[in-house]
Amino acid sequence: xxxxxxxxxxxxxxxxxxxxxxxxxxxxxxxxxxxxxxxxxxxxxxxxxxxxxxxxxxxxxxxxxxxxxxxxxxxxxxxxxxxxxxxxxxxxxxxxxxxxxxxxxxxxxxxxxxxxxxxxxxxxxxxxxxxxxxxxxxxxxxxxxxxxxxxxxxxxxxxxxxxxxxxxxxxxxxxxxxxxxxxxxxxxxxxxxxxxxxxxxxxxxxxxxxxxxxxxxxxxxxxxxxxxxxxxxxxxxxxxxxxxxxxxxxxxxxxxxxxxxxxxxxxxxxxxxxxxxxxxxxxxxxxxxxxxxxxxxxxxxxxxxxxxxxxxxxxxxxxxxxxxxxxxxxxxxxxxxxxxxxxxxxxxxxxxxxxxxxxxxxxxxxxxxxxxxxxxxxxxxxxxxxxxxxxxxxxxxxxxxxxxxxxxxxxxxxxxxxxxxxxxxxxxxxxxxxxxxxxxxxxxxxxxxxxxxxxxxxxxxxxxxxxxxxxxxxxxxxxxxxxxxxxxxxxxxxxxxxxxxxxxxxxxxxxxxxxxxxx
Amino acid sequence: xxxxxxxxxxxxxxxxxxxxxxxxxxxxxxxxxxxxxxxxxxxxxxxxxxxxxxxxxxxxxxxxxxxxxxxxxxxxxxxxxxxxxxxxxxxxxxxxxxxxxxxxxxxxxxxxxxxxxxxxxxxxxxxxxxxxxxxxxxxxxxxxxxxxxxxxxxxxxxxxxxxxxxxxxxxxxxxxxxxx
Numbered sequence: 001x002x003x004x005x006x007x008x009x010x011x012x013x014x015x016x017x018x019x020x021x022x023x024x025x026x027x028x029x030x031x032x033x034x035x036x037x038x039x040x041x042x043x044x045x046x047x048x049x050x051x052x053x054x055x056x057x058x059x060x061x062x063x064x065x066x067x068x069x070x071x072x073x074x075x076x077x078x079x080x081x082x083x084x085x086x087x088x089x090x091x092x093x094x095x096x097x098x099x100x101x102x103x104x105x106x107x108x109x110x111x112x113x114x115x116x117x118x119x120x121x122x123x124x125x126x127x128x129x130x131x132x133x134x135x136x137x138x139x140x141x142x143x144x145x146x147x148x149x150x151x152x153x154x155x156x157x158x159x160x161x162x163x164x165x166x167x168x169x170x171x172x173x174x175x176x177x178x179x180x181x182x183x184x185x186x187x188x189x190x191x192x193x194x195x196x197x198x199x200x201x202x203x204x205x206x207x208x209x210x211x212x213x214x215x216x217x218x219x220x221x222x223x224x225x226x227x228x229x230x231x232x233x234x235x236x237x238x239x240x241x242x243x244x245x246x247x248x249x250x251x252x253x254x255x256x257x258x259x260x261x262x263x264x265x266x267x268x269x270x271x272x273x274x275x276x277x278x279x280x281x282x283x284x285x286x287x288x289x290x291x292x293x294x295x296x297x298x299x300x301x302x303x304x305x306x307x308x309x310x311x312x313x314x315x316x317x318x319x320x321x322x323x324x325x326x327x328x329x330x331x332x333x334x335x336x337x338x339x340x341x342x343x344x345x346x347x348x349x350x351x352x353x354x355x356x357x358x359x360x361x362x363x364x365x366x367x368x369x370x371x372x373x374x375x376x377x378x379x380x381x382x383x384x385x386x387x388x389x390x391x392x393x394x395x396x397x398x399x400x401x402x403x404x405x406x407x408x409x410x411x412x413x414x415x416x417x418x419x420x421x422x423x424x425x426x427x428x429x430x431x432x433x434x435x436x437x438x439x440x441x442x443x444x445x446x447x448x449x450x451x452x453x454x455x456x457x458x459x460x461x462x463x464x465x466x467x468x469x470x471x472x473x474x475x476x477x478x479x480x481x482x483x484x485x486x487x488x489x490x491x492x493x494x495x496x497x498x499x500x501x502x503x504x505x506x507x508x509x510x511x512x513x514x515x516x517x518x519x
Numbered sequence: 520x521x522x523x524x525x526x527x528x529x530x531x532x533x534x535x536x537x538x539x540x541x542x543x544x545x546x547x548x549x550x551x552x553x554x555x556x557x558x559x560x561x562x563x564x565x566x567x568x569x570x571x572x573x574x575x576x577x578x579x580x581x582x583x584x585x586x587x588x589x590x591x592x593x594x595x596x597x598x599x600x601x602x603x604x605x606x607x608x609x610x611x612x613x614x615x616x617x618x619x620x621x622x623x624x625x626x627x628x629x630x631x632x633x634x635x636x637x638x639x640x641x642x643x644x645x646x647x648x649x650x651x652x653x654x655x656x657x658x659x660x661x662x663x664x665x666x667x668x669x670x671x672x673x674x675x676x677x678x679x680x681x682x683x684x685x686x687x688x689x690x691x692x693x694x695x696x697x698x699x
């Protein structure tokens with residue numbers, strides 16, 4: 001191969017000739033002071049709130065405070081390069097983030113730059129990070145289930161596509177684990193998952209990514225990472241960026257054109273892990289911008305900070321492509337105090353919460369869901385009928401069990417009926433336990449809950465419940481897979497199907513008792 | 520920063536107190552000259568800011584300066600007010616702020632043209648009329664020279680910059696070629 005010098009100079013000449021001479025027009029201001037990631041700028045009279053600013057050395061800024069004689073802006077980038085007297089240019093655009101299918105499987109920062117060393121990402125569109133949520137007319141009610149694959153959640157706290165369900169609990173109670181299991185369970189369903197890590201350790205983020213890779217869930221997932229070492233403004237915009245990328249999949253069909261009745265939008269799952277850290281970084285920015293502090297030193301608009309983000313979770317009408325964004329915000333509480341400022345705010349914004357408790361976690365009930373305090377306000381409509389029918393009994397029996405359990409601690413001589421209820425309750429609690437990274441299909445969840453509420457476990461010891469569950473799945477898979485098929489296709493449990501189920505389960509139980517030597 | 524806000528409040532009050540356009544113009548020149556003197560002469564500055572000097576003495580000094588220049592009576596009262604409030608140190612900024620308010624009210628905008636080589640008077644004239652046509656306001660033109668621009672001109676009107684300099688053109692050509 002030979003490269004001619006002539007050719008190169010010809011190409012260069014073409015480029016220079018093709019260069020259009022034009023006057024570069026810009027509105028500029030001057031930096032009066034800079035520090036703590038905040039700049040005060042004189043000039044820029046026509047700047048918009050939230051507008052992207054261009055500073056020297058490729059540093060970007062965002063105008064947040066428009067005052068009488070100056071503009072307060074946060075800097076997104078290396079702030080040590082910026083000096084007093086530097087020139088700041090308006091960009092005329094609100095902050096945007098690139099989005100596209102090429103992002104699936106990638107780890108990016110909130111500005112869309114890759115962090116995983118797998119090369120540049122080709123964006124299909126630029127999405128504004130702040131956007132007014134879809135209005136009433138553009139939406140439809142939440143009716144499709146978003147399966148988490150966790151028995152305790154899918155049965156009693158069902159989540160629908162387009163819902164916002166808060167995951168709340170102390171540190172180390174398995175909040176992230178619930179979210180990760182949900183992402184793993186979306187494998188093969190066409191749901192795009194976006195995991196936004198805010199203020200976490202780099203090592204934790206790396207661990208999440210490697211877990212997702214190990215379970216093959218990274219192919220449908222985008223990780224937006226603003227670690228603890230990122231500047232506060234990046235941590236503050238990270239959830240909005242994640243949501244904006246999600247909106248690309250929701251608003252645009254597979255061919256990259258705006259979604260409509262023929263060109264369907266995708267279902268998206270956004271996990272914001274966690275919003276208490278985002279609120280803290282917003283507090284930092286606000287205090288540095290000298291906005292007045294309010295309760296717990298948060299600024300006055302910290303409610304709006306979260307409500308405008310979570311309001312963007314939606315299920316669009318079929319005319320608009322039927323895409324959805326399901327939001328799973330995570331909030332960390334201190335010593336189980338859900339009545340602190342940020343937790344109460346986010347609880348009131350979301351359509352329900354999954355409350356995880358340390359005491360339950362340490363007593364071996366994992367996922368450590370506190371069934372009494374957890375609710376889902378809209379997910380019930382999204383549950384498939386079969387699950388609804390078995391979960392109703394489950395919920396009732398568990399509630400009765402909790403009541404009796406507290407009461408039964410005082411005395412030992414209880415009547416037969418009470419004892420039966422107690423032992424049923426213990427078995428229900430036992431079968432709701434589930435290992436991490438092992439989401440279950442909804443048919444199998446129905447099977448195990450049906451066997452527990454139908455009394456198939458009552459004459460087994462508690463220790464045998466786990467073995468029963470595992471072997472039952474195997475047995476049904478091998479000899480009665482038609483049962484699973486019919487639950488899946490019809491979605492409900494009619495009497496005929498119930499009879500068939502009962503038959504299969506009794507058959508299995510005989511076999512189980514024989515192999516384990518139970519009389 | 521804080522001074523600017525403060526100064527513009529005082530200046531706005533002074534400006535609004537005067538109705539006669541001629542008086543406004545006179546006060547504009549006077550306040551600027553006064554600010555300039557305070558900046559240049561340490562004695563005057565010390566005298567005005569020294570708390571050991573009685574307020575009445577300071578007022579008397581400012582009154583006599585105002586009288587000598589035959590200022591409208593509001594000026595004297597205004598200067599007394601500034602001393603009374605202990606804001607003598609912002610007087611130079613008040614002068615500047617007043618000037619800005621005055622120019623704005625007269626429909627004058629400040630423009631600055633930076634070139635690599637000095638411009639001829641005829642060119643300045645043409646630039647002035649072009650800018651006046653563009654902004655439809657009166658333009659107060661300032662010219663400066665910066666050889667680093669290599670060629671062309673950078674024009675600044677208010678906070679908008681029109682950069683037609685050779686330096687910026689070359690820079691963007693370089694960026695465009697290195698990107699491709």
